[in-house]
Amino acid sequence: MKYWNLKKINKSTLEKVGPIPRSITKTFERFKKELDPNAEAEAIEEFKVSRYQTVTSIKYLLLLITGPILINQLSKNFIFGPCVDYFWDKNQFNIFLNSSQEERAFEELEQFEEKLYFEQLIGTKVETSSEVTEKQIKHKALEIAEEYSSESASAIKNILSDSFSVAAFIAFIVGGKRQISILNSFLNELIYGLSDTAKAFLIILGTDIFVGFHSSHGWEVIIEAILRHFGFPESRDFIFIFISTFPVMLDTVFKYWIFRYLNRVSPSAVATYKNMNE
Template identity: 55%
Template sequence: MNNSGLGQKIYSFLLAAYGRYLRTPERSLDKAYNAALKIRQIENEHFNGNKIDYDSMIHSKSVMDYFESELKKELRIIRMRLTEFKASRFFLNDSNQKAEKKLGIEHLSSAAILEKLRFIDEVVEKYTISDEEIAPINSIDQTPDVPVESLVVRPKQQNLRTTNLDNKLQNQPRGKTNTTGVLPRSIFNTIHRLQAELDPKSEQEVVQNFRKSQQRNIISVRFLLLLIIVPILTHQLSKAFVVGPIIDHFRNPDRAAIFLNEEMEEEAMLELQRFEEKIKFYDLLNNVITSEQNIEEQMRVRAEEIAEEYRRESANAIKNFTADILSVIAFIWLLLMSKKEIAVLKEFFDYIVYGLSDSAKAFIIILFTDIFVGFHSPHGWEVILEGISHHWGLPANHNFIFLFIATFPVILDTIFKYWIFRYLNRISPSAVATYRNMNE
């Protein structure tokens, strides 16, 4: 009776879980629809039915920051739930439909689904970031008339203040006076710059550009933190609540292998041998003679302790390997779902890196090259590879380690040199000259 009752409970649990799986498309669509309703509610109550605009003068900056965070949260929910809706509908087939009928699951009609999707698209369409908004400020193709050095080495304050003015200068018609005039072209550029500074709207445009730059910096920092925190949290939580309990349940402590490789076994034997020598050493030191039977008893207890330690270490290595796979999957999923954030992050790095002085650029390049491909880098790579092997419970294959050290740093050094020659030499030749002088 107990077995039949337990079997009935397991069957009911699996049936309920399968029913929840079959309701996944409708549940995902409802959550996305509710998020869109929240956005529409904020628009109607606080923006007179218009778009949630950060540049709006209706509310204060703190209130707008709150509305912006709510908007981003709901848009993220919509994007994730719509992806889940499409993926779950893709896997539905005829057998699933038969199971739905058997379980009495009723879904929304096609008209209701289309109506919700139209409403979601209508709300989200207002907040779609265009390519112009996320295009890098330092893009060379978009500023052919401005010297490259003025784009990448311009100080931060001057860049924020003159970005709009430079755009106005670029949009001026290029007549003969701009190309082959009697006076230098810089004089005409100065005149146009003065005209732009005297424009009454220039201050408002500078403020708008500053706000956009501030928003991009916030997005970049948040995304960087997510790239670090999400894999770490995935590893720790999956190891503690998912992978760990499953492995502990199916891995019998009494029958499970104590050692995963020969290196672990050698370390255990060496530790037990040191324990025996330690007993004899203290016996000689204290002029005490311990019987062989007593020594064997102490060694038996110590051997059991060592076996238990290495059994836990072996189980922990298996958990680490599985949790690392889940962390990589979470990291890749985050990258695939954040294409716009990646574009903003690329612009952020371009602005930070190419805004540094030439000596700072050369210092950073020399620091990274010496760490990863320098004379002492093989020792660091050896420590890293051995640490990874121990983390996963794998034997440290020294032939593979030596082959990796002999090839990978060379390939990495070639990539560094190619990047310096092909890209940095075109963007900032003075930084390359400084790097060569410092490297000599």
């Protein structure tokens, strides 16, 4: 039974896009099956195949999502974290990994000094001697140094643990070829089984989020967060070059997918998308 299920699923997975829209062919196939005397038995068999496909796909999808996350957190907290903290404290590395951290730290200390001076000028804080003020600034500088030292150590932990989780994710992909084919078939049926309005809505939502005219600000925030996560310098030139090239390539991929696949499988969805997008 399981071999038959897998064979049927793989057959639907490898099904090529034909010149006739799939919705029309499915209508004729369904009408033909309803006239078949063995339709009830085949319906039960198809239900078992569909249930097996759905359960297997959800389990494997959860494994691909939760597996690398758990491995990342466990390796970071119990393997790489203690090792990095030990060597970082023992060898007393530099506080900053890059110039961006230095700029942010100096800016934060400068704002603190200006805040103290401003509060003394407007009378919200009792004017103190220069020695007391210097002690306050020194205390703040030590806090900033400790904060950025922890950030630098955390960036090294992130690089090691994320590399470990990526390797685990690749291992899951390589070791689950059968599950990948089942998942691919499940996602194809899920996506192409949506209504034309739902397909058009999802396409518009995806294109507006990732390649819309206002998406550049979101990409800027994401790239800055990624660079800070791994301890890389937050180069404005690199960020601007990325924003000016990657969304354009992504938009090209969207349009190619619409023209190459969706236009053949569901031309009515493409027409709905064009009408909604105008």
